Amino acid sequence: MVKVRVPATSANIDCGFDTLGVALTLYATFDFEIIESGVEFVGFEERFANEENLVYVTLQTALKKLKKTISGVRISIQNDVPISRGLGSSSTCVVAGVYGAYLLTNTKLDKQEIFTIANEIEGHPDNVSPAIFGSLSSSCTTDGKEAITVKYKVDERFNFLALIPDFETSTEQARKVMPEKISLKDAIYSLSRLGSVIKAFETYNLTLLKKVMGDKIHEPYRKRIIHEYQEVKKICEKVDSKGFFISGSGSTLMNIVECVENIEKIKEDLAKLKYNWHPVLLKVDMEGTVVL
């Protein structure tokens, strides 16, 4: 049996749409075991315990790319990453599926190769990169279809307070609410903040972070489909907020808090809202995917 642990991720980080992503200390762990034939699922929600399962589909795709076969497989999951909440649950499945193919066939692990395959399957690199390599990264796919990622340090004092509601937002839907075209002015608004946001995360410069956070590429459209976005933002800003953004494509909202003592107050105020916002304090994960 082989086992991998993959971290949750928060993609975009405001101005870095489809580009930036950070790995967080919340995990999904997957076991892969060869069986005589077919596929078995253990620990998955019933709706995902079938041959369309993203881990299984990815495993098959990766096996084809590696030109390897297996007789059958039992896939087990222990999952703490909420599904369709903008914390990269689909990436945990994609990354695990690719790792599963490598490990079950004794193929030498190569994180860059795994990243390339996972990026092709997921379609955008901002979640799969931090899920594989850990920490904060900026990624792109070149014109020649090469997946490139660069990793940055995140000061470990950062407190990522994930505010997770009881409703799902699928990434597919959240991409559909965005316009086909954006203005040059809006593109500049986001692009011009990118370098400063990265520097603020590297250096724990909360004052800089607070000043430069902002986006006009995806957030203005997506906040409309996240119930109580404005109410949650207002509560955070009243109590403690050095940065507030939609995690991935939502529905989770991410609040950077300076003092953990303030979390209780935020929790109390969120309890007055309708959508059962559940605050979870996360730190940056430095390792990315690990084979256990």
Ligand SMILES: Nc1ncnc2c1ncn2[C@@H]1O[C@H](COP(=O)(O)OP(=O)(O)O)[C@@H](O)[C@H]1O
């Ligand atoms: N633990 C899981 N088990 C099976 N499938 C999963 C799991 N987590 C995510 N998925 C797949 O990924 C989809 C959610 O992806 P997406 O909408 O991008 O949400 P997220 O923001 O959490 O990545 C699910 O509908 C399912 O197909």
Ligand SMILES: N[C@@H](CCOP(=O)(O)O)C(=O)O
């Ligand atoms: N850049 C993507 C990121 C989606 O992240 P997820 O965690 O919501 O799957 C997007 O914003 O569409």
